[in-house]
Each structure stands twice: as structure tokens, then as C-alpha cells.
Amino acid sequence: MPSTRERIVEQADVLFYERGYEATSLADIAAPLRLSRGNFYYHFKTKDEILDAVIDLRLSRTAAMLTAWEAEGDTPLARITCFIRILIRNRAKIMSWGCPVGTLVSELSKLDHIAQARAAELFTLFIDWLAVQFRSAGVERDAKALATHLMGRSQGVAALAQAFGDEALIEAEVAQMTDWVAQQIAAQSADYS
Amino acid sequence: MPSTRERIVEQADVLFYERGYEATSLADIAAPLRLSRGNFYYHFKTKDEILDAVIDLRLSRTAAMLTAWEAEGDTPLARITCFIRILIRNRAKIMSWGCPVGTLVSELSKLDHIAQARAAELFTLFIDWLAVQFRSAGVERDAKALATHLMGRSQGVAALAQAFGDEALIEAEVAQMTDWVAQQIAAQSADYS
DNA sequence: GTCTATAGACGGATAGAC
């Protein structure tokens, strides 16, 4: 049984993703939970506070997901493939609302919102994790650059998928990204032989 | 001497980019132009009408830019490089507000706005033009796929640049994209030899 | 009786539309 606060954050998380932060009113969040606005302000003083809580939620969920991928794949390539395949797994949502991270960061940037930096930490979580995987695959020097590149590639796919609602585009790019990662790791192994 | 209507569209174009469509009020557009609301409604009845006009403006400007690039570069590679280098040329704006096309399409998607499809045509303009360049470089079969891929790559760079405000990231990715295009074209030439 | 949780009304501001 989740607390009222948790239900608010959960609902806000969904609506901030699907409609955007600014376009979501506190009434929009409260209504489906059957909460009065008065009750609402008992738990959160401002809309920005909810945003902070939503970012906290996403950060912790992302960290947990990355930890799960550590156990799920037994090679660096397998683990990085877990990352790439979220584009496939979440393709329906991505075609409708884009990447939850990228679209939030973009909106907060335009609003000059202080929380933009913390939202960008979601990117950092992914990139740092990917860099660890590349390093454990033997790529020492360029691990961070490769990780950043891969993050960017997935952002690009999400942007075009949202624009055109094209599922085949996602699949084609995912295949290319997977090949690219395999090549980077193989090239590294070749250096040692 | 631009007409009042043109000045409205021009101002809206800037503000829709820097602040976003929804976050820009009609007053925000009218104020710097010192227009009365009455005068404003003489030119545009609704906010959506202004959005349509802004998209029209961007479509025509994009088409003109693409035509200019045709003359500017004397090889397909040089012309495609013109495209890639807008990331460098507009890097300051991109770090602040992202890609004008990608962020608009993303916002309109979340708002379920009818104009989303027309905004996405801006992507189509670029992709079709890039495909023409790839084809004129001898890449027949995959021209559209390569063009789409390149468009996606640039979107990814813009997204991360906006998130981190990292100029070096842009330069590194631009260099990689340029190399990638050169390789694609070289690989095609090799097929004929 | 106090603390927690919920409810509802009100105010000030702003937006879009006419």
C-alpha cells in the first residue's frame, strides 16, 4: 500500500513524461488520485518540490535498473545490449512521448529551471555505467567517449522515433548500435593480439 | 521594412525556440513589438495560427538553406559537411535551447498538437536532401537510411549538448560524423573498383 | 488535546479569445 506522497510522485512522474512538466497542472495530478488540492499542498509546498521528488524517483529507479543489468548480462557486450534494448522495450512510449530523460532535460533547459542540472544527472548515470562496461571490456582510454557517443545515438533514435512514429527506424538503428558496440570491443581485443 | 505580420512571426519564431511554444504567451510576442492586443488579433486569431506561420517560415528558410548548400559544396561530401557543421555554427544556441526542430517536434508531440506532423516535415526536408547527396555520391540503395541515420546522430549530439553545455562534445561528435560520411562514400566507390 | 491527513474555499495573477 503506497503512501499518498508516493502515489502523488508516481502520478506526477507519468504525467510529466506524457504531457511535459509545465503542461501538467497540480489538478491534473490530484484528480486521478481523488485528492483535493488542499490535501495536495499538505504533502508538497510547490510544484517544483514535486519535480525534485520525481527526479529523485527516476534517479533511484535508473540506478536500480543499471544494477539489475549488471547481473543480467555476463559479458560487457551483453550488459551494454541491455541498455540498447530499452529502445525496443519502450518503443511504444518513445514513439508517443520521446525519451523520458531527454525530453525532460530539454524542457527544463528552455524554462531555465534550476532542476535541469539534476535531471541531466540521469544522463550521467547511464554514461558512467556504460563507461564502466566499456572499460571492463578492455577499452581503457576512450571508455567515457564511447559511452557518451552511445548515449547520444540512443537520444537521436528516440527523437526521430517520436517525430515519425516509425518502429522500423528504431529496430534498424538498434541493430546498427549493437554492431557498433561489438566492433569497438572486438577492435580492442585485436589490439592485444 | 518588414510587415507587422512578418515581425510577429519572426518574434514568435525566436521565442518558441528559446522558451518553447506553450511557455510563450501572446503578450510575450506582442510586447517587444509594441503591439496592442487589438492589432495583434487583426493579424492572428489564435495562437495556433501563429504556430502554423512559424512552421511555414522555418520550412521555407530550411529549403532555402538547403538550396544554398547545393551551390556551396562542389562534392556530395562537401555538401553533407555543410549540414553537419550547423552543429558547430549554432553551438551556442544548441547548448542553450537544443535543436529548433527536435525540441519543437517533441513539445508538440506531448501536447498532442495537430501541428506536430507539419513540424516533423522539417526533419523530412533535411533527410530527403541528405538522401539526394548520398545518391549523387553513388550510394543508391541505402541513401534514405544513411540520411536518416545522420539526422539521428545530429539530434543525439544536440540533446547531449543541451544537457551538459559541452562544446567539446559537439566538436568530437562532428568529427566522427564527418569521418563516418567519408567512409560511407569511400566504401561505395570501392564497390565499383 | 495534539498531530496527521484530508477537504474546500479564496485570492492574485495570467492566459487566450472576442
Next chain:
DNA sequence: GTCTATCCGTCTATAGAC
């Protein structure tokens, strides 16, 4: 210039638990 709608945020009231 006005009208209506909406939104954020505050204030007061209430109901129950301990």
C-alpha cells in the same frame, strides 16, 4: 477593453488516531 477559464499557492475547517 473585457470576459472567462485556469492555475498556483494560501488559508481555514474537519475528522480521526493516539
